[in-house]
Amino acid sequence: MKYLFVICFLFQFYSILGNAQSYKYHTVKKGETVFSISQAYDIEEEDIYKYNPDAKEGIGVNEKLVIPLDATISGTENAATNDKANQFVEHKVKKKETLYSLSKTYNVEIDQIKRYNKQLYAKELQIGEIIRIPQGVPSTSSDRNDLAQNTSNPTSLQKPQESQISKTREHIVLPKETKYGIARKYGMTVKELEAANPRVETLQPGMMIKVGVDVLEDEPVIITDDRFRFYEVKPQETLFSLTRRFGVSMDSLRQLNPALKDGLKFGMVLKVPENPEGADLDDESLAGMSEDSNMKMDLSESITNRSTKNIALMLPYHLQKIEEDSLDTYRNSIMNERVVRISLDFYSGVLMALDKAKSYGISTNLKVYDTKQTASEVANIINTNNFNEVDAVIGPLLQETAEAAASRLQNTNVPVINPLSNRKMKGHQNLFQSIPGDEYMKEAMLDYISRNSQGKNVIIIADGRSFQVKNELMNIIPSARPVNPTDNYISDEMLAGVMTEGENWVILESGNINLVSSATSALNRMAREHDITLFTTNKTNAFENDIVSNNHLGNLKFHYPSVDKEYESSLTEDFNKEYLDRFNVEPNRYAVRGYDLTLDVLLRLASAEDLYESFEKYPGYTEYNESKFHYVPSTGGGFINDAIYILKLDKDLTKSVVNDL
Structure with a gap:
């Protein structure tokens, strides 16, 4: 289920500001005008233009406008207070003068000139017009960068940073906002935000700064809590490395950070999960967590739970055809049924895994169900059988049937492990996808x-x-x-x-x-x-x-x-020999997959109270004949295996694994 992490804020009783001014964002709807919006919020049009100068050029559908709440108070009392605090020079506009030239002449922001001459929000300077120029107003905008440098010590001149953001708008800094939060909100990096505001060292509530135009969420402030923190992407980091660093799936990171739809970029500010204790982790600690994820685990050495494991195996066999035809006819027909052939090969691997688990002292009660490749049959199986004591369901094979099983068993939290589908599935909390997606x-x-x-x-x-x-x-x-x-x-x-x-x-x-x-x-x-x-x-x-x-x-x-290292019989001679002796044929990839997946499930159940606890106790990955497993939480619930091989094809056409995970 898609969700947005939006954290609202309150300004009441905030001690920093005497008459605290609060703001919100308004998303322009079809047919709305500046006048109708001002009427809706009971404010003046000029109050909207004050914080949204570009609105004078017109507003568009879905555009975000800063709306000052309690504007009638701030627009009169605060303005009067500012008038008393600032001194003004009356200037008569001469030919060829512009707001930019006046800002340089008087060392003041263009926005400050407009603030005390509100007609300039709607029209250009007029020759002979008398305007008020505020004095003693500190320069905070990137528009004043050149001016600030001209008035500073020539020996300390620095070349201004160029922002990569070509189009900007104004943002009013609100209480508790940080550069990380603002940068993330507008899809910027912290460096881009600082480059757009080179004279701003410390953010103060009420300060107006320049930001990008891409607002990611409707609320103006994103504040971290005990569950989340901000993280700045370092050079050469990838989405995959970040999932390992913070123990989440890529889908979850994208849900937390909508800007990732355009790809990951160096310097991007991401909202990421905090560690369970809520304390900040240093890079060394986080590196240790990443190393844990890259550690190979041998669960056969950690068996503590020796109770009999109840496993339900759901695969499409189409056994009804045996009743309709003869056994010989069924045997011939399955050669043309690819899904049935895969199921039978997978089942043979499951039987081999049960024997291997028995050698470790793990007993298994296996119940096999024919799903007939339909979601309705899966529902019928669950409704007519008792699954309360089932430790795990392996299967069904296909996406639709796997989702149906997980949905029916979600209330009892029985794990459902899909063995072969790499399609993105609905986020049921008990659904385990063992094949990583593309x-x-x-x-x-x-x-x-x-x-x-x-x-x-x-x-x-x-x-x-x-x-x-x-x-x-x-x-x-x-x-x-x-x-x-x-x-x-x-x-x-x-x-x-x-x-x-x-x-x-x-x-x-x-x-x-x-x-x-x-x-x-x-x-x-x-x-x-x-x-x-x-x-x-x-x-x-x-x-x-x-x-x-x-x-x-x-x-x-x-x-x-x-997903696998393409099973080579020479690498696992014992398994190959045992399979050949039992079934009189060498195992194919589906038989090996059935063995690897089933043995992993049984060892996880035997080394913890249940499947869920095994992931907490053993953060590393497990590996068998051709597959490895490392489950991470998936969006909306459930888990997905993100353990992947990087293979290299050598000159003699043999394949070798080149990555550690």
Whole structure:
């Protein structure tokens, strides 16, 4: 379920301000005008223009306006107080004079001139017009940066920072606001905020500063509480590394930080979960937490709960066909039923895992149910059977049926572990997704590239559909050199100008067969004279096409993310021999997956009171024949496995794991 973390604030009884002025944001609706908005809030139009100067040029739907509450008080009494506190010079406007030239002449903000000459919000200066210029008003805006430098000691002049924010608006600093909170609210980095306001060192309530125009939330202030804190993104950090650092899923980080829809950027301010005790953690402590996540756990050495485990296995077998036809007919028909074949292979792996668990002293009561590949049958199974004593449900295979099972069993909090689907699922609190989604795969690869690309000449080849990952790569590695394909084609000449004598890392992002084929062929030819390593964040079907040579990929030391390390029988001879003896055939990937997943569930149940407690007691990852598991909380509830392999294809076409997690 989508949610927004919005924390409101109160100004009443705030001791810093005598007559505390409060503000809110108003989102302009269709048909609204400045006049109608002023009437709705019982304020003057000029009060709106005062805090929203651009509104004089017109307002648009969904635009955010600063609305001063109690403006009738602040607009009269406060103005009178300010008039007494400030001295004024009356100036008669001469030909060619502008607000900018007057601001430099009198060393005062343009906004301050407008403040005491409200007609200037609506029109330009008029020759012969007499205006009041306030004196003694401190300069706080970036508009006055040049003026402030002209009046300072010439020996201490500094070159002003240039803001990356091209369009700005004004923001009134409110009590308890921080630079982190304001920067996050407007989708800026702290450095961009400081660059837009170079003379502002310390924020004070009531101060007007310049900010970006992208307001992320309706409320003007985001204040941390015991559950959350602000964090500034460091160079070469990735979304994947941040999920490990703060123990959350990528979906959760995106829900907390809507600006992440445009990608992660260095200097961005994120709202992140605080540690359970609510105390700040230093980098060393956080690094230790990250190391815990990267630690391999052997749960067979931590068995404490030896009660019999009750496991329900839900898979689609379509057993009703045995009743309709003969057993021989069913045996022949399943050869054409891919889902049934997968289920049977997976089931064989489950049986092998039960035997292995028994050798550890773990007894299992397994009940097998035929889901018939429908959500209605899943509901019928749960309604007509007692699941109160079930420790975990393994399956169903498909997204719809897995969600149906989790939804029905959510009240009793029975864990439902989906074994094979990588589709994003609804966030039921008891749903465990054991296959990482494509987004997790991409982020794991980005993290690997970020951590290991220093000193490398990075080249990016991406088609039009891969612009987002290309932008993310450029954010992580600003020095990377993009090469744009022409009509989904890459030639040797296009690559020659970006190659160097050192290590060349080429990142190829495309699902187009022609582009992948031409790029890998050209790179293979250039690899005779250059050191080239090929990467992708998404090994699409184009890389598997017969047109693309595996020998070329091997020569290029092809790196890609994978859920499993593509089971090799030679690596697990004991398991392979036992399976062959029992089923008279070598295990395929689904049989191995059934074994790995089931054994992991049983060992987790045997090393803790329940599945949920096992994640708290053992923060590291578990690994078996070809799969590893490291579950993190998912958006809205439940857990997702984010343990991913980075594989390298060697020249002899063997695969090796190159990352630690």
